[in-house]
Amino acid sequence: MRLAVNNNTIIKPIKRKKPDRYKLFFMALPFLILTFIFSYYPLYGWRYAFFDFQPGIPLSQSTFVGLQWFKSMVTNPTQAAEVVRIMKNTIAMSGLGILTSFIPLLFAVFLVEIKSNKFKKLVQVLTTIPNFISWVLVFSVAFALFSVNGGFVNQMLMNIGIIKTPINFLASDSHTWLSMWAWGQWKGLGWGSIMYLAAIAGIDQELYEAARVDGAGRFRMMWSITIPSVLPTYFVLLMLTIAGFLNNGMDQYFIFQNQINKDHIEVLDLYVYNIGITGGNFSFATVISMLKSIVSVFLLFIANGLSKLLRGESIV
Amino acid sequence: MKKQIKLSTGDKVFNIFNYGFFAIFTILCVFPFYYLFINTISNNDLSSKGLINFLPSGIHFSNYVQILQVPGLGDAALVSFGRTIIGTFATVLASAFLGYLFTKDNMWGRKYWYRFVVITMYVQAGIIPWYITMMNLGLVNNFLAYILPGIIAPFNIILVKVFVESIPASLEESAEIDGAGHFTIFTKIILPLIKPIMATIAIFSAVGQWNSFTDTLFLITDSKLFTLQFVLYKYLNESTSLAALVKGSMSAASNLNLASMQTPTSIRMTVSMVVVLPILFVYPYFQKYFVKGVMIGAVKG
Numbered sequence: 001m002r003l004a005v006n007n008n009t010i011i012k013p014i015k016r017k018k019p020d021r022y023k024l025f026f027m028a029l030p031f032l033i034l035t036f037i038f039s040y041y042p043l044y045g046w047r048y049a050f051f052d053f054q055p056g057i058p059l060s061q062s063t064f065v066g067l068q069w070f071k072s073m074v075t076n077p078t079q080a081a082e083v084v085r086i087m088k089n090t091i092a093m094s095g096l097g098i099l100t101s102f103i104p105l106l107f108a109v110f111l112v113e114i115k116s117n118k119f120k121k122l123v124q125v126l127t128t129i130p131n132f133i134s135w136v137l138v139f140s141v142a143f144a145l146f147s148v149n150g151g152f153v154n155q156m157l158m159n160i161g162i163i164k165t166p167i168n169f170l171a172s173d174s175h176t177w178l179s180m181w182a183w184g185q186w187k188g189l190g191w192g193s194i195m196y197l198a199a200i201a202g203i204d205q206e207l208y209e210a211a212r213v214d215g216a217g218r219f220r221m222m223w224s225i226t227i228p229s230v231l232p233t234y235f236v237l238l239m240l241t242i243a244g245f246l247n248n249g250m251d252q253y254f255i256f257q258n259q260i261n262k263d264h265i266e267v268l269d270l271y272v273y274n275i276g277i278t279g280g281n282f283s284f285a286t287v288i289s290m291l292k293s294i295v296s297v298f299l300l301f302i303a304n305g306l307s308k309l310l311r312g313e314s315i316v
Numbered sequence: 317m318k319k320q321i322k323l324s325t326g327d328k329v330f331n332i333f334n335y336g337f338f339a340i341f342t343i344l345c346v347f348p349f350y351y352l353f354i355n356t357i358s359n360n361d362l363s364s365k366g367l368i369n370f371l372p373s374g375i376h377f378s379n380y381v382q383i384l385q386v387p388g389l390g391d392a393a394l395v396s397f398g399r400t401i402i403g404t405f406a407t408v409l410a411s412a413f414l415g416y417l418f419t420k421d422n423m424w425g426r427k428y429w430y431r432f433v434v435i436t437m438y439v440q441a442g443i444i445p446w447y448i449t450m451m452n453l454g455l456v457n458n459f460l461a462y463i464l465p466g467i468i469a470p471f472n473i474i475l476v477k478v479f480v481e482s483i484p485a486s487l488e489e490s491a492e493i494d495g496a497g498h499f500t501i502f503t504k505i506i507l508p509l510i511k512p513i514m515a516t517i518a519i520f521s522a523v524g525q526w527n528s529f530t531d532t533l534f535l536i537t538d539s540k541l542f543t544l545q546f547v548l549y550k551y552l553n554e555s556t557s558l559a560a561l562v563k564g565s566m567s568a569a570s571n572l573n574l575a576s577m578q579t580p581t582s583i584r585m586t587v588s589m590v591v592v593l594p595i596l597f598v599y600p601y602f603q604k605y606f607v608k609g610v611m612i613g614a615v616k617g
């Protein structure tokens with residue numbers, strides 16, 4: 001890839017007329033304006049954090065309150081408790097993700113041990129499908145399988161005789177973090193292993209031959225050849241996960257939330273939606289959005305710094 | 317080279333567990349779709365009582381016919397298809413063109429504009445400021461809200477830029493000598509060469525558009541602009557409205573037949589199937605493009 005660029009400088013491209021510089025810029029301009037409108041202009045909305053804004057009243061007529069919202073996050077006990085609860089949920093869900101981030105790696109390492117190519121291919125295609133369906137559909141699946149009224153799991157449990165009355169799995173607050181994690185795994189595990197599979201495919205087969213000659217068994221080869229070869233990939237993905245620690249997104253949690261599990265399912269993004277769009281407290285929601293964005297940028301720098309330090313490569 | 321070595325007991329045990337695990341996980345991934353499907357083609361009365369679990373019974377396809385008569389679903393399907401097609405088309409063309417422009421060394425301030433775009437991947441204002449912006453732009457209850465914000469996707473632009481840079485520069489130079497302008501070079505030379513990467517972007521963008529849910533939630537209250545995903549969510553969440561819907565269509569139907577009469581369960585499951593089918597059909601054929609996309613992304617890091 002770099003070669004092409006180098007050639008360019010050596011051969012010296014045809015001297016262009018000066019207007020061309022601007023012509024190229026003007027061709028890009030409409031797209032740059034779009035970028036500005038949808039990615040930079042919203043930053044200007046951060047000013048809502050410093051007002052006592054009520055929907056319906058224009059910002060110009062709202063009272064300027066300075067850092068009051070920021071302060072109340074710490075001083076107001078109810079708000080402080082809320083923020084602690086939300087952070088707990090966010091850290092728990094992201095933390096579970098990070099703690100189990102090695103699972104796709106293991107999935108790939110064990111999948112290549114399967115000798116039948118047909119079976120391997122089938123597993124690969126079918127386990128990646130859930131990644132491409134929306135969270136609404138995942139919920140629909142959850143609804144069909146776990147609902148109280150004739151859901152598959154309840155039917156099975158009752159048929160076997162483990163339970164007498166159906167359990168309402170969805171409207172329940174027990175193990176909310178775990179079940180959210182489990183749905184994430186169901187959706188993402190197969191797809192998450194794709195990168196590792198590609199990394200494994202790139203391993204020199206002679207390494208395995210040599211190890212076999214030296215009497216290495218299957219697990220020895222997995223441990224000493226396969227896993228070390230995919231660790232760099234793992235590391236990069238782990239750093240990206242750390243950089244996105246606060247970005248759990250909101251689709252999944254919004255869709256699975258109900259009055260019963262709300263206390264444990266509200267992550268940052270969902271909380272911002274619930275108090276801002278639903279609750280009408282735009283200013284405080286903006287404060288949270290804003291702090292989240294700023295912390296995320298810091299996390300990115302930290303992850304990038306770690307990557308540079310440990311591997312001498314940046315991730316961004 | 318391949319000597320037939322007899323498998324040791326350890327190997328056999330390992331294989332059983334390994335095959336077993338992957339078989340079970342694969343079934344877990346596929347069974348829910350199968351379960352939905354057999355329920356949509358089975359006797360609706362049995363299905364709503366939860367009696368269809370492994371095999372269909374009383375097979376009929378009237379659910380898929382009746383679903384067409386559910387008010388609002390036709391509009392939703394139109395919106396979903398519309399945004400997927402138009403949105404994908406727009407972002408593919410924009411990414412291709414802008415990605416190409418960013419390979420031109422002599423663009424005024426190229427390095428800075430490129431960064432200007434790429435940074436937006438990492439710095440986001442957050443959902444409330446974004447919502448306020450969309451309101452100010454008049455994109456509430458507006459179909460364009462599905463299209464415009466997604467046109468510039470920095471990651472896609474990076475993909476195209478990297479891809480174009482790998483094309484020998486001499487190709488473009490020879491066209492320049494022949495007097496072709498940037499636009500001609502782009503359409504005649506670059507576009508045909510970057511088809512593979514455009515296919516990858518198109519696939520990812522189409523899936524994203526089809527599955528998108530939160531933008532409707534935030535910005536749309538006009539039921540004419542609801543997407544299939546959103547309608548499905550409403551059905552899942554508001555059983556009362558669904559029951560009312562069923563009653564409405566029940567009085568419209570002349571022959572009341574419990575086996576084929578719509579129930580909240582049947583509507584929910586049939587709409588789910590309608591939403592998931594395009595993905596299930598398209599996915600196996602395009603799987604290689606998805607994988608390729610991830611790989612190129614990984615190289616870029």
